[in-house]
Amino acid sequence: xxxxxxxxxxxxxxxxxxxxxxxxxxxxxxxxxxxxxxxxxxxxxxxxxxxxxxxxxxxxxxxxxxxxxxxxxxxxxxxxxxxxxxxxxxxxxxxxxxxxxxxxxxxxxxxxxxxxxxxxxxxxxxxxxxxxxxxxxxxxxxxxxxxxxxxxxxxxxxxxxxxxxxxxxxxxxxxxxxxxxxxxxxxxxxxxxxxxxxxxxxxxxxxxxxxxxxxxxxxxxxxxxxxxxxxxxxxxxxxxxxxxxxxxxxxxxxxxxxxxxxxxxxxxxxxxxxxxxxxxxxxxxxxxxxxxxxxxxxxxxxxxxxxxxxxxxxxxxxxxxxxxxxxxxxxxxxxxxxxxxxxxxxxxxx
Amino acid sequence: xxxxxxxxxxxxxxxxxxxxxxxxxxxxxxxxxxxxxxxxxxxxxxxxxxxxxxxxxxxxxxxxxxxxxxxxxxxxxxxxxxxxxxxxxxxxxxxxxxxxxxxxxxxxxxxxxxxxxxxxxxxxxxxxxxxxxxxxxxxxxxxxxxxxxxxxxxxxxxxxxxxxxxxxxxxxxxxxxxxxxxxxxxxxxxxxxxxxxxxxxxxxxxxxxxxxxxxxxxxxxxxxxxxxxxxxxxxxxxxxxxxxxxxxxxxxxxxxxxxxxxxxxxxxxxxxxxxxxxxxxxxxxxxxxxxxxxxxxxxxxxxxxxxxxxxxxxxxxxxxxxxxxxxxxxxxxxxxxxxxxxxxxxxxxx
Ligand SMILES: O=P(O)(O)O[C@H]1O[C@H](CO)[C@@H](O)[C@H](O)[C@H]1O
Ligand SMILES: O=P(O)(O)O[C@H]1O[C@H](CO)[C@@H](O)[C@H](O)[C@H]1O
Numbered sequence: 001x002x003x004x005x006x007x008x009x010x011x012x013x014x015x016x017x018x019x020x021x022x023x024x025x026x027x028x029x030x031x032x033x034x035x036x037x038x039x040x041x042x043x044x045x046x047x048x049x050x051x052x053x054x055x056x057x058x059x060x061x062x063x064x065x066x067x068x069x070x071x072x073x074x075x076x077x078x079x080x081x082x083x084x085x086x087x088x089x090x091x092x093x094x095x096x097x098x099x100x101x102x103x104x105x106x107x108x109x110x111x112x113x114x115x116x117x118x119x120x121x122x123x124x125x126x127x128x129x130x131x132x133x134x135x136x137x138x139x140x141x142x143x144x145x146x147x148x149x150x151x152x153x154x155x156x157x158x159x160x161x162x163x164x165x166x167x168x169x170x171x172x173x174x175x176x177x178x179x180x181x182x183x184x185x186x187x188x189x190x191x192x193x194x195x196x197x198x199x200x201x202x203x204x205x206x207x208x209x210x211x212x213x214x215x216x217x218x219x220x221x222x223x224x225x226x227x228x229x230x231x232x233x234x235x236x237x238x239x240x241x242x243x244x245x246x247x248x249x250x251x252x253x254x255x256x257x258x259x260x261x262x263x264x265x266x267x268x269x270x271x272x273x274x275x276x277x278x279x280x281x282x283x284x285x286x287x288x289x290x291x292x293x294x295x296x297x298x299x300x301x302x303x304x305x306x307x308x309x310x311x312x313x314x315x316x317x318x319x320x321x322x323x324x325x326x327x328x329x330x331x332x333x334x335x336x337x338x339x340x341x342x343x344x345x346x347x348x349x350x
Numbered sequence: 351x352x353x354x355x356x357x358x359x360x361x362x363x364x365x366x367x368x369x370x371x372x373x374x375x376x377x378x379x380x381x382x383x384x385x386x387x388x389x390x391x392x393x394x395x396x397x398x399x400x401x402x403x404x405x406x407x408x409x410x411x412x413x414x415x416x417x418x419x420x421x422x423x424x425x426x427x428x429x430x431x432x433x434x435x436x437x438x439x440x441x442x443x444x445x446x447x448x449x450x451x452x453x454x455x456x457x458x459x460x461x462x463x464x465x466x467x468x469x470x471x472x473x474x475x476x477x478x479x480x481x482x483x484x485x486x487x488x489x490x491x492x493x494x495x496x497x498x499x500x501x502x503x504x505x506x507x508x509x510x511x512x513x514x515x516x517x518x519x520x521x522x523x524x525x526x527x528x529x530x531x532x533x534x535x536x537x538x539x540x541x542x543x544x545x546x547x548x549x550x551x552x553x554x555x556x557x558x559x560x561x562x563x564x565x566x567x568x569x570x571x572x573x574x575x576x577x578x579x580x581x582x583x584x585x586x587x588x589x590x591x592x593x594x595x596x597x598x599x600x601x602x603x604x605x606x607x608x609x610x611x612x613x614x615x616x617x618x619x620x621x622x623x624x625x626x627x628x629x630x631x632x633x634x635x636x637x638x639x640x641x642x643x644x645x646x647x648x649x650x651x652x653x654x655x656x657x658x659x660x661x662x663x664x665x666x667x668x669x670x671x672x673x674x675x676x677x678x679x680x681x682x683x684x685x686x687x688x689x690x691x692x693x694x695x696x697x698x699x700x
Contacts (some may be wrong), residue, residue: 077380321531
């Protein structure tokens with residue numbers, strides 16, 4: 001009988017951050033694809049678009065005028081999913097009908113006044129200003145008594161529900177800790193209580209020895225494909241030091257985060273020579289006024305593309321009703337991403 | 351100060367099936383949408399397509415010829431994500447690198463030889479034959495010692511990753527219980543131990559009293575919008591009797607399931623007058639040889655559309671990194687679905 005081997009045989013991998021599983025089917029990407037293909041929108045964008053509500057000097061939907069910002073710009077989302085003044089209240093009927101009002105603040109962060117750029121096309125010093133703003137926002141919002149969690153994220157590309165190509169991200173800060181970081185909190189705590197070290201610290205140490213899934217390393221951060229990655233080219237940026245949240249980062253660390261964020265997204269763009277869509281975001285300690293030695297800051301990247309610039313992975317029937325499934329191994333994905341140039345493919349076109 | 355009211359104020363609702371939360375932002379669908387729009391593919395399809403690998407008499411990719419089937423037809427997926435003969439094996443390194451080989455069987459079920467139909471356009475008697483086949487397959491696959499869970503599902507529409515419009519569904523049967531039914535198992539068990547009744551039985555009883563979220567009711571089944579629905583028009587079909595799995599259903603119950611499945615999808619099609627895309631599937635008792643009095647069979651429908659036939663809800667940044675979020679209340683969705691005709695919109699065109 002054959003010996004089990006992860007390159008050839010379907011298997012499940014365990015995600016120690018969420019205690020969930022992913023089904024890995026190594027060779028399934030070989031099946032022919034006759035399904036939906038995405039549009040590639042590679043039109044050349046102007047540096048300033050008079051119709052863009054994120055460009056400097058333009059009017060937004062509520063009538064406000066954006067300032068003539070030169071680096072980054074943050075404002076409250078005109079169609080916020082959360083309000084800070086939602087009246088407190090609760091419904092509780094037998095544990096089957098449970099609801100709770102939620103207070104929060106939603107903000108939009110413009111990464112640059114340049115309508116035509118994205119993170120991988122910006123200078124490290126410009127990306128550093130985005131990280132600076134993340135830090136300020138985390139501290140400002142987190143200091144409010146109503147806010148116990150600050151979720152910073154970016155939806156990039158129309159396939160990821162982004163309705164404006166101007167480089168920007170969002171912050172949704174709220175009174176509850178959302179499910180995903182809450183699951184991680186439970187696992188991090190259990191691990192820390194047992195080992196007196198952070199789960200991600202130990203994980204990173206082992207990954208740096210194994211080298212198989214490492215993509216990029218600098219003085220303070222590592223980018224890798226997690227062992228339990230669900231999306232085809234999912235990655236994670238992890239801090240070398242067990243930083244709990246953005247508020248604890250010094251200038252060098254912020255610069256290193258900016259650099260690796262840029263380096264990683266350059267490789268993403270190079271993979272299919274297209275502006276690579278993804279949702280990304282930072283998981284970090286809740287701002288609930290409690291110490292969180294178990295927490296270890298990291299940034300997840302969930303990109304949908306699988307085969308090409310136009311064919312994505314669909315997380316549908318089995319994935320929604322069973323658990324996520326992937327069609328290539330994380331090691332194959334890491335190898336492909338690692339083999340790409342560190343220079344953006346459009347660089348020599350300019 | 352205002353009183354908390356779920357129609358106006360952002361709130362979280364608890365899903366007692368998975369112990370997860372959804373953020374409900376009642377009025378967010380009012381924001382303008384400049385993002386991705388889907389293609390509507392409403393071409394008239396032929397009754398038989400010589401190029402379709404699911405049509406009767408045609409050749410499949412592996413060279414096999416489909417029989418001239420008259421009702422339903424089931425075969426092993428030519429690009430299966432699981433194999434029954436995957437060698438057993440395990441990796442376990444410190445709880446951080448955990449993997450296990452997985453055995454399984456993937457099958458495809460053609461609902462009808464008619465290439466041009468979908469469930470809402472078929473007769474109840476034809477849909478009943480699909481339910482008959484589900485039952486047979488659940489029993490046959492579930493009886494195998496290697497199979498501990500049988501996931502029956504349907505991806506409908508290219509926006510849900512379906513690559514062939516021929517009416518069909520799938521079965522992925524495997525040795526592990528996937529995460530979603532495993533979560534439900536835990537909650538169902540805890541509830542049953544406490545109350546000696548099934549969670550969904552009690553939930554259904556209360557919903558039938560409240561009436562707010564009920565869509566359709568027949569002798570044996572109810573279709574409703576769950577209190578904790580995450581997708582805009584998510585629904586659930588629940589059996590009135592606490593049936594644990596398809597194997598326990600008699601002829602009347604199978605007929606009633608076929609009827610409500612058809613009735614619900616007719617309303618779906620009527621909502622935006624388009625063949626309504628969704629992923630749907632049955633959650634039922636594991637086939638692990640153990641009694642499961644806590645289990646209560648139900649069918650989930652996860653449809654992506656939000657505003658129109660072409661604008662879907664994106665479960666992206668916040669949703670992937672925080673928790674699901676919805677832009678209208680489940681009650682509003684129920685009201686809209688309930689107000690639609692029980693007759694298919696194409697009916698009077700024929
Ligand atoms: O098996 P199919 O129809 O080729 O594939 C479809 O359903 C599968 C099961 O939900 C998914 O894993 C695929 O991403 C999707 O495209
Ligand atoms: O806020 P936006 O960019 O309008 O909306 C986008 O991101 C949100 C947060 O992930 C999602 O809820 C929306 O579905 C998506 O379209």
